[in-house]
Amino acid sequence: xxxxxxxxxxxxxxxxxxxxxxxxxxxxxxxxxxxxxxxxxxxxxxxxxxxxxxxxxxxxxxxxxxxxxxxxxxxxxxxxxxxxxxxxxxxxxxxxxx
Numbered sequence: 001x002x003x004x005x006x007x008x009x010x011x012x013x014x015x016x017x018x019x020x021x022x023x024x025x026x027x028x029x030x031x032x033x034x035x036x037x038x039x040x041x042x043x044x045x046x047x048x049x050x051x052x053x054x055x056x057x058x059x060x061x062x063x064x065x066x067x068x069x070x071x072x073x074x075x076x077x078x079x080x081x082x083x084x085x086x087x088x089x090x091x092x093x094x095x096x097x098x
Contacts, residue, residue, distance in 0.1 A: 017041075067092060
């Protein structure tokens, strides 16, 4: 794979992740793993992309598999505004899926 095609593939992956996150509506969340499965990469890649490029998306709607977030303090007001069921340090995914 050439560097140009590698960069093109990376840009396509970044676009796919950001597009997927941008489509999440209020009251919806997705885990890093769910997004990765949808776009064809691993959850860590999703996390890296979100950290570097995700500030213009509804980033608070992306959580870890257990519903927590490393930035829960910053995300909590957004979660409340979205009407999401909360637990101590994240979104209560069990209540969300009921």
